[in-house]
Structures are given as C-alpha cells and as structure tokens.
Amino acid sequence: MAMVNPKSRTVVTIPRPKVLHSANDSSEQPKPYQFSVTWETLLAIPQPVEIIETIPTTSALVVVDSPVVVAGPLEIVPRETPVYALQVVEPPPRPRKDEAAWEMVVPKMVRRQS
Amino acid sequence: MIDPTKAEWMDAAVGHFTTVVANPENASAHLNLAIWLQREEQWDQAAQAYARSLCIDPMLEAARIGLGACLLKLDRIEDALEVFQQCDDSTGPASFGKAVALQLLGRFDEAAGVYDVLLGSEPNSPETLANLIAMSAERRDLEHMREYSQKLLSIAPQSAVALQGLATVALERRDNHQAAKYCDRIVEVAPDCLEGWHNLRIALDRILSAFTASKPAASTTGVR
Numbered sequence: 001m002a003m004v005n006p007k008s009r010t011v012v013t014i015p016r017p018k019v020l021h022s023a024n025d026s027s028e029q030p031k032p033y034q035f036s037v038t039w040e041t042l043l044a045i046p047q048p049v050e051i052i053e054t055i056p057t058t059s060a061l062v063v064v065d066s067p068v069v070v071a072g073p074l075e076i077v078p079r080e081t082p083v084y085a086l087q088v089v090e091p092p093p094r095p096r097k098d099e100a101a102w103e104m105v106v107p108k109m110v111r112r113q114s
Numbered sequence: 115m116i117d118p119t120k121a122e123w124m125d126a127a128v129g130h131f132t133t134v135v136a137n138p139e140n141a142s143a144h145l146n147l148a149i150w151l152q153r154e155e156q157w158d159q160a161a162q163a164y165a166r167s168l169c170i171d172p173m174l175e176a177a178r179i180g181l182g183a184c185l186l187k188l189d190r191i192e193d194a195l196e197v198f199q200q201c202d203d204s205t206g207p208a209s210f211g212k213a214v215a216l217q218l219l220g221r222f223d224e225a226a227g228v229y230d231v232l233l234g235s236e237p238n239s240p241e242t243l244a245n246l247i248a249m250s251a252e253r254r255d256l257e258h259m260r261e262y263s264q265k266l267l268s269i270a271p272q273s274a275v276a277l278q279g280l281a282t283v284a285l286e287r288r289d290n291h292q293a294a295k296y297c298d299r300i301v302e303v304a305p306d307c308l309e310g311w312h313n314l315r316i317a318l319d320r321i322l323s324a325f326t327a328s329k330p331a332a333s334t335t336g337v338r
Contacts, residue, residue, distance in 0.1 A: 030285045030316050031309040033278035035248035039214045041241050042183035042207055048146045049176075 126150060134163075141171035148180055157187045175201060175208070182211045191218045205235035210242065217249055225249060238269045247279045256283050274304040285313060290324070293317035 148163030164181035185194035201208030216225035250259035263279030284293035300310035
C-alpha cells in the first residue's frame with residue numbers, strides 16, 4: 001500500500017488486547033498497532049477546470065439597432081441579376097468667354113394680389 | 115535572488131487570486147483557487163473558496179467533495195458529514211466521505227452500511243479496506259479484521275496495514291507461529307514500526323516458552 005501523508009490521517013488506536021493471564025504470568029504483552037482512518041482518495045479528486053469568462057452581473061445590456069441575422073437554407077439561392085441601362089448624361093454646355101457676364105439677381109418679397 | 119520554486123509559487127498564487135478578482139461570479143475560478151489552496155494545505159482558506167464556488171454553482175460536485183475533505187481535515191466532522199450527505203451518489207467519492215465521517219464520529223453501524231455498498235461497487239479499494247480494518251480494531255471485531263486484512267493483502271502484498279491486522283488477530287488468538295510470520299513481514303516492509311519489533315519478540319518468546327515447556331518430557335524420553 002502506498003505511503004500516505006501523515007498529516008492527512010486521523011489515528012485510531014485500538015485498545016490493548018485483553019488476554020487472560022495467570023497470576024504468576026509476568027510475560028510482556030503485545031503492543032497494539034496504530035490503525036488509521038484515511039481519506040486520501042477524496043483529496044486526490046479535484047482537478048483544475050477551464051475558466052470561461054463570464055459577464056459581470058452588474059453590467060447592463062444595451063439594445064442597439066443592428067442587422068438581424070436569420071438562419072436560412074445552406075444552399076445558395078440564385079439572385080435575379082438587375083438589368084442596368086446605360087444612360088449618357090451630357091454635361092451642360094459651358095459658356096463661352098464672351099458670354100461670361102454675370103448678373104446678380106436678388107430675390108425680393110412681392111405682395112401677392114388677391 | 116528569488117528561489118525559482120518560490121517564484122513559481124508566487125506566480126501561481128497571483129494567477130489564481132487575479133482570476134478570482136477578475137471573475138468574482140465564476141464558480142470555476144473559485145474552484146481552481148480552492149484546489150490550489152488545498153494542495154498548499156491551507157485547509158481553512160480552501161474550504162472557504164470551495165464554499166464560495168458552491169454558492170455560485172450548487173451543482174458543482176467537485177467543489178462539494180473538496181469542501182467535505184477539507185472539513186474532515188479541519189476536524190469539523192459533523193459539517194463534513196452534512197456536506198457529503200447533500201451529494202446524490204451512493205457509490206462514489208461523496209459516499210466514501212460520508213462513511214469516513216460516520217466512522218470518525220463513532221457511528222460504526224451506519225459507516226459499515228455505507229462501506230458495504232462501496233465494496234459492492236469497488237471491492238478492491240485499498241483505502242476502503244484499510245478503513246474497515248481500523249474500524250474492526252475499534253469494535254474489537256477480530257473476525258472482520260482478519261477478513262478485510264486478508265482481502266487487502268491479496269491486492270496489496272506489501273500492505274503494512276493488512277499485515278498488522280493479521281498479526282493482531284494472530285496475537286490475540288495465541289497463534290504464535292502466524293503472529294511471528296506476520297510480525298516478521300511487518301518489520302521488513304516497515305522497519306520503523308516499533309510495535310512490529312516488539313510483537314515479533316513477544317511471538318518468538320511465546321514459541322520458545324512453549325518449546326521449553328515441552329522439552330523436559332522429550333529429554334527424559336531421550337535419556338532413557
């Protein structure tokens with residue numbers, strides 16, 4: 001049997017065996033052995049566990065508008081390809097140099113005729 | 115210069131305590147701290163850490179068993195028994211802890227019942243058999259002491275406990291040749307066992323006395 005840590009045991013001493021002797025029997029008596037109650041098995045059990053970080057209970061959850069991911073079928077659903085039409089946009093004609101006269105128009109309040 | 119062992123110890127201590135501070139509501143963090151404290155033989159602090167772990171997660175059986183074991187070490191046997199009784203298992207470590215607590219409380223009949231169930235599921239458990247030998251010694255139940263000692267010796271031939279059990283029975287029953295044989299093996303496997311040396315001498319003295327007592331008659335016959 002493996003040696004056990006003496007600190008982890010409780011010693012239970014058995015009483016001295018009661019042997020009947022005659023009055024003139026001066027022989028020495030056996031010494032009782034020390035028997036112990038042990039629980040080494042229990043002390044060997046726990047093993048460290050992996051720690052998973054937890055959200056502290058004092059924190060509050062903040063609800064924000066965010067895209068919702070919805071579970072869908074695994075196969076790829078073909079999408080309709082949008083049809084694009086080419087539209088040519090002509091830039092506005094630039095004024096010539098001799099037409100480059102600017103006139104400031106100030107909007108003014110006009111009473112509406114009823 | 116810091117001793118490397120001490121540095122490692124410091125690292126471990128800081129690591130465990132930091133994890134607990136960072137995760138105060140995490141049962142596993144408290145459990146790991148408790149295990150470390152238990153290995154450092156800080157039984158009281160380990161028990162407190164196990165208890166905190168259980169407060170967070172009452173289903174953590176490892177924490178419950180650790181707490182019970184620490185309470186046994188702290189000689190808080192009644193508390194330990196209460197903890198072990200909260201476990202569900204009837205053949206596992208919690209049941210073994212319960213049997214130990216009952217035995218230490220002197221409730222031998224109840225302890226024997228739990229040990230019987232344990233032996234039914236695990237008949238070759240050296241620690242269970244050794245505890246049963248100790249309990250037989252306290253109850254002065256020589257027949258069971260012999261039975262458990264022989265069983266233990268069959269699975270652990272070098273078991274000093276088994277040899278001491280068999281030697282006790284042999285000495286009690288004045289089976290001096292058997293007693294001398296077992297005591298001789300005890301001093302072989304455990305040379306520091308003073309009782310073994312003493313009882314070996316007692317057994318040999320008894321054999322010699324018996325031989326001497328029978329010798330005069332034999333000598334008379336021889337002379338003739």
